[in-house]
Amino acid sequence: MKIIKNPKEKDLCKLTQRSSLKQNDLLQTVAEVFENVKTKGDRAVKMYCNKFDKVNLKSLIYNENLIKDSAGKISPDLRNAIVLAKNNIEKFHAAQLQPELKVETSDGVFCSLQTRAIEKVGLYIPGGSAPLFSTVLMLGIPAKIAGCKEIVLCSPPGKNGEIHPAILFAANLVGIKEVFCVGGIQAIAAMCYGTESIPKTYKIFGPGNQYVTAAKMYAQNLGIAIDMPAGPSELLIIADNSSVPEFVAADLLSQAEHGDDSQVILLSNNLLVIENSLLALKKQLKVLPRKEIARKALKNSKAILLENLDDCISFSNLYCPEHLILAIKDFEKYSAKIINAGSVFLGNFSCESAGDYASGTNHTLPTNGFAKNFSGVSVHCFQKFISFQEIKKQGIMNIGKAVEILAAAENLEAHKNAVSVRLKYLENDRT
């Protein structure tokens, strides 16, 4: 991991750049899969499962009993841990529900904002090397709390042709009934158009590889909403001399092991903190099972010495990290200055992996600088706002004249007339 000391201001922007993403020349493939799934439905989905995943599926639908039986296939310890995580995530997300907002803007003009759940949502859960059952909780729980009527879950088959039992257990635990053993582009296409087995959905959530990401962007152009654009995972740590080098090192590595395109950044106002942390990192790296992946990720990574903690926060706001750890004494003072980040971890005992699983916050977060214009997943992502207005007689008498003037100035006479007929009616009413 490269150490950069006191970079000049003009070089800061360059230091926030991510290693460029693999160029996406998948459009042709994505378009073809979408077209075939649209016209041929299940038949096309199965064909692509065979072609891409080398799995022959008789049925795409996961049997309800298989979902329920999954509990017996994982250890009691894992079951209990999943339940603990579920409870914390549920507590934090249930608190996000909002009461109806109602305001009388003028005498007799009542405006309200009410939430409604998006009726049909699709959740994509990656399988393959690591079965991301934690993502089932992170997407399924807010979907349930929001009140989505139809929650469709797609996850690719493992090597044995089945979905990992921990994914099924988590799905069952949060009450998801529609589980489909499909991955990749064909899963996204199916949730976009609907097939004989897989219902059409209106918004698609979840992480995925470059194929899934390209498919979600394609779906977005068709009017399907998506959670957010995706990129490799990343972590920025700001550490001062109150930090613990072993903790900082372990946190950097927990991010670096995700993939060789992951990126970690360490900022400090103290060179010794950086040096000690990197020393600890070297030691810990040696015994890591995924050390080869982590080593590659560390090549894209940097430790930067800056003048003071304010400069560290400024750099972080410029970088817009997905995860941000404030391993500093005065984290309360500085947390208010954070503008762009996905999720923030305060103090020495708030490790990022706790947020990945069980603190209660959501781990589906904006990467690649998108924290400047996107939020992580919350209950709101599964809801829509509808505005209501009730204009009483007194109300239209109060604002009617203004509406007439405004409509006429925008050359919209029929807009004006809709008010005029009412004002005239009320005039006659009174006389």
Added chain:
Amino acid sequence: MKIIKNPKEKDLCKLTQRSSLKQNDLLQTVAEVFENVKTKGDRAVKMYCNKFDKVNLKSLIYNENLIKDSAGKISPDLRNAIVLAKNNIEKFHAAQLQPELKVETSDGVFCSLQTRAIEKVGLYIPGGSAPLFSTVLMLGIPAKIAGCKEIVLCSPPGKNGEIHPAILFAANLVGIKEVFCVGGIQAIAAMCYGTESIPKTYKIFGPGNQYVTAAKMYAQNLGIAIDMPAGPSELLIIADNSSVPEFVAADLLSQAEHGDDSQVILLSNNLLVIENSLLALKKQLKVLPRKEIARKALKNSKAILLENLDDCISFSNLYCPEHLILAIKDFEKYSAKIINAGSVFLGNFSCESAGDYASGTNHTLPTNGFAKNFSGVSVHCFQKFISFQEIKKQGIMNIGKAVEILAAAENLEAHKNAVSVRLKYLENDRT
């Protein structure tokens, strides 16, 4: 306007279809403009203003004095009406600000959700035939309330080469200082990349013609957030025998005059209501300045007789109207059943044009069926959520073990280790 009586259930879905949008073969043009604006900045923007709008602009930046002087160029009545509208919109949108949410999910684990304004936003305000100063209020007010630091407004020059003074007056009133006389694809490209004059923004809002729409979709693929996908404006009215035919007719026409691709739908459980409303419509249409546009829009429009009001609501939820008027006696009872709509108008005196301008709700709303997965503009659209967690010593002792188990089950040992080093540290601490 065609009357359809008691359609069969299987035909309902077909009746919700919009007239197909013009196929978008603008991609080539959009890509070219974006590339040129990216590499040549202001020079390219001016060139396209000349090419597309036939206007030779010396400077893209609108002089601050010109903005301030705009007040003198519009009538006092219009100024007052704009101020009244501003006050109502401000009241309703200011109420949307949310306090920080903080939850202790487990003993010693504190999670919070805080909002931050998106730092740089771009507002596109159409000019041309109708100067949409009302849209300046609808986008500028929530942007200001959210606390966006940089608010960039682009609007095309009128025939005289200038922005309409009512647009400038509204911009000045809400406190927007960066106004640029640029429209079309080049405006969106400029706010996406930034040029010498026009700042780069992170999220772009506002309606526009097919060029602007295509440019916003293009920007979205580059990672710029947008408010929502766009389509022609539309209105659905549900009327029972408590409705007033003249009001229903005027409301239908106020929507129909927007453009020849607008669509209006009238639903009722009473044929006489439909017949009387259409009779009134015929009369009102004759004297309308924009009657030719309205007449074309009415060709895409339908009046549908259904069995009862519940069926009307069901059809409306299937149609997902941008605007929905409940001109029925029991609107309170039925409004709870509305799932998919942009903005809803309750009772006989709540005309849609009041919401377009001055009731206080936002008029930037999802069209073309997008109300099933998108919301209208609110303060939230100008904000992001950031989650924070502070895990105290007690907290990591409570959830640490579970995180270790979950991380190990997902084959992420470094994630596990980030917890383990802390638990070990605390153990040593105690001994």
